[in-house]
Amino acid sequence: MSRGINYVPRKQYPFFTRRTNRKRRKYKLSHIAFVIPALLLNFVFFIYPFLQSAIMSFFDWPIIGEKLFIGFRNYVELFQDVQYWNALWFTLKYTILITPGLFIVGLVLALLINSRLRMVSLFRAIYFMPVVISMVSASLMWLWIYNDLYGLLNYYLLSLHIVQEPIHWMGDASTSLPAVSFMIVWKMSGFTMVILLSGLQGISEDIYESAQIDGANKWKQFLYITLPLLRPSIFLSLIISVIGSVLAFEQFLIMTNGGPSHSTTTVVHEIYNTSFKYFDFGYGSAMTVILLIILGAISIFQMKMMANPGES
Structure with missing residues (x-):
């Protein structure tokens, strides 16, 4: 087959071929060089600890003394441990409770910040400021606000005659869970706002102008344009919110300490007590492995829903 009068075989220009291949190799090596630090951090802080925990879960591993291999005994006991499953259920x-709250508040804040209002940058900083506060500091601050003797919340409720006596917010499971959840929504909704705001700013204004010309009002634009195009950001925020909620620990440790009667003990708090309070590292490792399997299943399910939102 003829290739044309200007065709010159590649083998007549070996220098340019070697130069092109050399550039391609450097390009691939530069990509690998950028990935290696993340892989090392992932291996040191996730893969190796997970493998070590998986190994420890097959042992009776006391803090002092000989380690004894016991096979699947820790897992058998774990599936019969009512306290662990109560912590998982809580x-x-x-x-x-927390995931819809974070999403709704974050979405409302993102829509407000994305609109053309005055002093938008100031409001964005104010809404994001609680995210910068550490979880320990935020928990201690809200523990003071919720205090039944000198807390601000009870003071204003009593002053406005909404309640007749102070509410012991952290002393009852029916009030402690909503109270802690409200604190988390206040603290972390700004992070959800930033994720959703990045998605909103990626939607072209031309799409909204075309829809407006076709007669679509603001609600229809939000329902049929904003939400579908915002789907990747929505699923990313939901994945982060669900994983963060399942791994909740500091806020309940500080504000309720798992009480009353272990009614607000999270699964990570239960693992902490087993491993570092009772020093049963083998049993605590078995709890960790089960929790990581559950997290992996949740993440895979959410990623499949993100890829195929119309499928069940």
């Missing part, structure tokens, strides 16, 4: 209730 963590699930907390996740179901």
Whole structure:
């Protein structure tokens, strides 16, 4: 087959071929060089600890003394441990309660910040400021606000005659869970706002102008344009929110300490007590492995839903 009168075989220009291949190799090596630090951090702080925990879960591993291989005995006992499954159930209730709150508040804030209002940068900084505060500091601050003797919340409720006596917010499971959840929504909704705001700013204004010309009002634009195009950011925020909720620890440790009667003990708090309070590292490692399997299943399910939102 003829290739044309200007065709010159590549083998007549070996220098340019070697130069092109050399550039391609350097290009690939530069990509690998950027990935290696992340892989090393992932291996040191996740993969190696997970493998070590998986190994420890098959042992009776006391803090002092000989380690004894016991096979699957820790897992057998774990599936019969009512306290662990109660902690897991409470963590699930907390996740179901906190995830919609974070998303709704974050979405409303993102829509407000994305609109053309005056002093938008100031409001963005104010809304994001609680995220910068450490979880320990925020928990201590809200523990003071919720205090039944000198807390600000009870003071204003009593002053406005909304309640007749101070509410012991952290002393009852029916009030402690909503109270802690409200604190988390206040603290972390700014992070969800930033994720959703980045998605909103990626939507072209031309799409909204075309829809407006076709007669679509603001609600229809939000329903049929904003939400579908915002789907990747929505699923990313939901994945982060669910994983963060399942791994909740500091806020309940500081504000309720798992009480009253272990009614607000999260699964990570239960693992902490087993491993570092009772020094049963083998049993605590088995709890950790089960929790990581559950997190992996949740993440895979959410990623599949993100890839195929129309499929069940």
